[in-house]
Amino acid sequence: MxxxxxxxxxxxxxxxxxxxxxxxxxxxxxxxxxxxxxxxxxxxxxxxxxxxxxVVHARTLEVFDALDPTRALSAELIGRGLPVDRFRIREGARALGTVAFDGLRTAYPYALMTxxxxxxxxxxxxxxxxxxxxxxxxxxxxxxxxxxxxxxxxxxxxxxxxxxxxxxxxxxxxxxxxxxxxFSGSAYEESFVLADVAMDWKPGRDEVSLTFGPAGMMVVGPLPGDRYRIVATQAQAPAEPGLGHVQRLLDERAPGQAAVTELFWSSRFRVHHRVAxxxxxxxxxxxxxxxxxxxxxxxxxxxxxxxxxxxxxxxxxxxxxxxxxxxxxxxxxxxxxxxxxxxRVATTRNPALRRLRNTALGLGARIPAARNRLAARLAGLTTPRPH
Structure with missing residues (x-):
């Protein structure tokens, strides 16, 4: 501290x-x-x-190297984090597709979870x-x-x-x-639940999972120290979601995949999309x-x-x-x-649109060029390189 x-x-x-x-x-x-x-x-x-x-993405680690060409700054952060080289999209327990970072043209072909x-x-x-x-x-x-x-x-x-x-x-x-x-823009109707937990998570610690479902979107990512970060949409979340509330979210969106053993911190927040x-x-x-x-x-x-x-x-x-x-x-x-x-794609409640989304994601995941474009976009490598 x-x-x-x-x-x-x-x-x-x-x-x-x-x-x-x-x-x-x-x-x-x-x-x-x-x-x-x-x-x-x-x-x-x-x-x-x-x-x-x-999460710290590849382009940000490259910025750290621009600040410290010895790479000591990025090395220190990497030593505190957990490199993860895949982003998996799921519908409940079913995998729809995988976005891999390990083929990216960067010294940091992963997402650093920290x-x-x-x-x-x-x-x-x-x-x-x-x-x-x-x-x-x-x-x-x-x-x-x-x-x-x-x-x-x-x-x-x-x-x-x-x-x-x-x-x-x-x-x-x-x-x-x-x-x-x-500050032009607006707010999303739904709130977001954020929680850091210890849990048994069947997909494991080698991926970040984006899970779709009728109840809403959920992201689960591993953090150092055997913790996981959970981010989930919810119409009306409590101000400080408890362990039981977080477990119910997981049961709704990834049935049979998770058992929370400890809640370290949780919060509710509302998200805006605005640009000055x-x-x-x-x-x-x-x-x-x-x-x-x-x-x-x-x-x-x-x-x-x-x-x-x-x-x-x-x-x-x-x-x-x-x-x-x-x-x-x-x-x-x-x-x-x-x-x-x-x-908006992840949180749609329309059954027909959900089926279309899942089909499109499954097909897109089989096209290497589409997977690589999305990986580069998430990693920040489509933005200008620091100099």
Whole structure:
């Protein structure tokens, strides 16, 4: 668990980063590598040990290598994670098709299953090795900009002056609101259940399973330490689903496949699909969930945010800020459209559409080119390579 840092705020910096999740940490590391002064602020007194993201894809590991060409950063994270090289699609207990990552043209032909807090811990260690840290707890409550810079005001009345400010502060971004940037999109009707459990799971720990069924969609992925991550749609989920509730979900969607023995953490959340109309307003910029949110299908959210942050850090280092939005906003629009299609296909309640979906998936799984395209898309390898 990250210690509470009692770092005093300086009077001024070049870049103020609001939010020290994976996006904010990646941006801070990128700026530290480039020698650009920054202040990274977070409202939480310490990092959370619960998180939604549970997978790091190949393109993100390549970003880590761009940050640290010795590959020590990616090696540290891989050592904490569990590489899985297949994504299996099921209807109940019946396998419909398999997407394999092991043929991808990358140094990382797999999905690395690891809780978000491990990704944050590795990034924070790298940041500290470069002489940086997180200023916490500082809740930014006000932001104004003028011709010469940006003034950030915290809940305690302290102020920080910066040349620019970046919102890496999530869907309800204070920076985005201060910038007056619209967040276009809408919310899904269904809620999502998220749980980390120990269980006996018949498909085993060598795959991530996407399971369809009349009751809804469910994803089960292995995590280090003999745990599993479960994500499932449900019309009205309880705020904190208990072990019995999670077991019933599994029994409905994968009968006879799972027996939960321990519940470590659970939550309910609602998912939006939105993209900021702009990524920049004057001296204010957006990255990660402040710029785009979408369905957890395919594990794209944290990975897209980390890639945003690296691209923005390089743009700040080179001064080519127009290129940041020009490259990254189309990526977000593409990811939102892709995950929305996956979610709507997976959650349809229409029996005829379900049969058509299952038939199409079964046929598609037999076509190597189609399987490889989907694998590359999930791995992030269809987005621009870091440089």
């Amino acid at each position: 990250t210690r509470t840092a009692a770092l005093p705020l300086p009077d001024r910096t070049e870049v103020a980063i609001v939010g020290a999740g994976p996006t904010g940490l990646t941006l801070a590391v990128t700026l530290a590598e480039a020698g650009i002064p920054f202040v990274l602020l977070d409202r939480q007194a310490q990092t959370a040990r619960t998180s939604r993201a549970g 809780p978000q807090y491990e990704t944050e811990a590795v990034l924070l260690a790298r940041l500290r090795a470069l002489g940086g840290d997180v200023h916490r707890p500082y809740e930014v409550t006000g932001i104004t900009q003028d011709a010469d810079g940006v003034t950030l005001t915290t809940a305690t009345g302290e102020t920080l002056r910066a040349d620019r400010a970046v919102g890496a502060d999530g869907m309800h971004s204070t920076v985005r609101e201060a910038a007056g940037i619209a 109309d702009r990524y920049r307003a004057g001296r204010l910029l957006l990255a990660g969930d402040a710029a785009h949110v979408h369905s957890p299908a395919g594990g794209q959210g944290m990975n897209t945010g980390i890639q945003d942050a690296y691209a923005l850090g390089r743009a700040l280092a080179t001064g080519d800020l127009d290129a940041y939005e020009a490259v990254r906003r189309p990526v977000a629009l593409n990811v939102v459209a892709f995950t929305d299609r996956m979610t």
